[in-house]
Amino acid sequence: MHEYATARLLVETVLREAARRSAKSVTEVHLVIGNLTFLSTEQLQSSYDLIAKGTPVEGSRLIVKENEGVVECDGCGYHGPLNTFNDASFLFIIPSLCCPQCGNTAKIVAGRECTVTKIRMEV
């Protein structure tokens, strides 16, 4: 599961930044996860807790903010949320790359990231 691999990268990043500042411990890690990724916050949290055990990162809170997907259209210059098409038999909204303005295929410019934005530590 790639939540585990991502959590491992996350713990490595946080440990690196903590070591740079000779931190005693880390209390909070802030993440922005794009809603076009397939990362589950719950699984990421549980993998993170597992990997952080026994390190200065153990016990730190993961605070996750979700980023909406954004597309840009080279055809008409549209920059904004994705189009969606809905099917009543589904409980979720199906994203589409068709530009909401002109219908051409737009490209994704945000929503595929898993970015560490802040680490709170005790030094």
Added chain:
Amino acid sequence: MSERRRKIVEAEPTEIYDVELEEDLLQANRDLAEENRRLLARCGVEAIDIMGCIGSGKTTLIHQLVGQLKGRRRIAVFKGDLTTTIDTDIIAKHGVETVQINTGKECHLDANLVRKALAKIDLGRIDLLLIENVGNLICPADFPLGAEKRLVVISVTEGPYMVVKHSRIFMDADTVVINKMDLAEAMKVDADRLEEDVKHVNSNATVVKAICRDGVGIDRVIESLGV
């Protein structure tokens, strides 16, 4: 000598320190994918990332593509799988170079694994690389490999909702193959509806209806990939 005032230094109480960052954990794979892409371009090799569910027909499609193209293209195949070399052995019978990438427990290929596989072949001896990703319609979407084109195989035996349930992987597809068309009636699956769903998600993708096992539609796949 007058007594100097002693200065005592005591440890400060713990300070809270906020580090501001902008580090995207998924960027590392994207950077490696870009390196792979540049290496392949420098060596004049076109690479196609072939994705799809378990059992959709990816290996059969590759088998057919190799069969039809080996006369005019110099081909190598990377086969991603959790374990075994069963499928690689099938492809190797064509006499093309094959590299098995066993991902162990990972559910997708990533750019790092592809980079290691690229080091195992002589890129000067090929001009077309077919990469079969692990059978999975979810995770590969987050992990580009550096291939120039991406192809997704679905089959009618997976039911009528594969595109809408897994729309994100179709966002990156240049070509979508709807396979096992000979079973569409028995499965009561409307392949035209599946094609519409693909176009709703990504109007740029070319859709080819095929029966890979019998070679039906392979010429249109080749045309759509431009290989």
